[in-house]
Amino acid sequence: MTDCIFCKIAAGEIPSNKVYEDDRILCFHDLDPQAPVHVLIIPKKHIESIDVVTEDDKELLGYIMIKVQEIAAKLGLENGYRLVNNCGEDGLQTVQHLHFHLLGKRKMTWPPG
Secondary structure (H helix, E strand, O other): OOOOHHHHHHOOOOOOOEEEEOOOEEEEEOOOOOOOEEEEEEEOOOOOOHHHOOHHHHHHHHHHHHHHHHHHHHOOOOOOEEEEOOOOOOOOOOOOOOOEEEEEOOOOOOOOO
């Protein structure tokens, strides 16, 4: 998708403060952190939201979930973390590209919002 800011970040057209990158995913620091550690994990493949994930995407989503552990360890989140996916307007998804917020290094509260 040519207009997607996360696609442009994944393609290297827009700089980001990268934490992890491979051929399938990118993890970078959020520009508006809500915790001492707040990174975004995105697939390089454009998927608009969790609502449009297909059977073809299940391996990629499983891969992302496995990589969360590695990224959390790299960021020193040994005491726990929160992984969030916002979906749709009511879920406050502001970028129409599937992404996960990984937050840590503080005690999370509940309910979250």
